Amino acid sequence: MVNPVRGDWYWAQLGSGAFHNNRQLAVSSESSLSETMVGVGFYYDRGAMMEATLASIHSFFKQQIHGIRRFGTAALDLCQVADGMYGVFFEYQLSPWDFAAGRLILEEAGGKITDGRGNPLPLAKTSVLASNTLLHAAALDIVHRNHL
Numbered sequence: 001m002v003n004p005v006r007g008d009w010y011w012a013q014l015g016s017g018a019f020h021n022n023r024q025l026a027v028s029s030e031s032s033l034s035e036t037m038v039g040v041g042f043y044y045d046r047g048a049m050m051e052a053t054l055a056s057i058h059s060f061f062k063q064q065i066h067g068i069r070r071f072g073t074a075a076l077d078l079c080q081v082a083d084g085m086y087g088v089f090f091e092y093q094l095s096p097w098d099f100a101a102g103r104l105i106l107e108e109a110g111g112k113i114t115d116g117r118g119n120p121l122p123l124a125k126t127s128v129l130a131s132n133t134l135l136h137a138a139a140l141d142i143v144h145r146n147h148l
């Protein structure tokens with residue numbers, strides 16, 4: 001995966017780790033939402049799905065997170081979690097091509113990724129919740145509560 005604006009290359013091989021350029025990636029070690037940044041994606045729906053996303057953002061802020069970031073591409077957002085820049089990323093609807101490569105990179109860096117209800121990701125449109133693993137249960141509580 002490439003971010004051409006910054007010259008960043010993210011890559012992984014199953015069982016061999018994940019890398020940013022030539023540096024091995026590892027997710028962050030924060031164990032409390034109050035210690036982390038949350039990445040978020042917004043699906044094109046401006047109705048109920050937008051309201052659910054905003055409700056989750058509100059709930060995350062009540063946990064005293066450091067802030068919210070919207071990068072604009074889920075694949076690179078997942079790399080940000082893998083690189084320890086975010087502790088959590090969520091979006092309520094993504095297609096497999098939006099998360100497949102980022103999923104491998106995240107998992108190889110020690111992260112966890114499920115749908116917004118905590119289930120394994122299907123090879124279909126779905127919600128996505130990614131974390132450094134330690135924050136997954138707390139983030140899932142918020143994302144699942146507001147899930148459509």
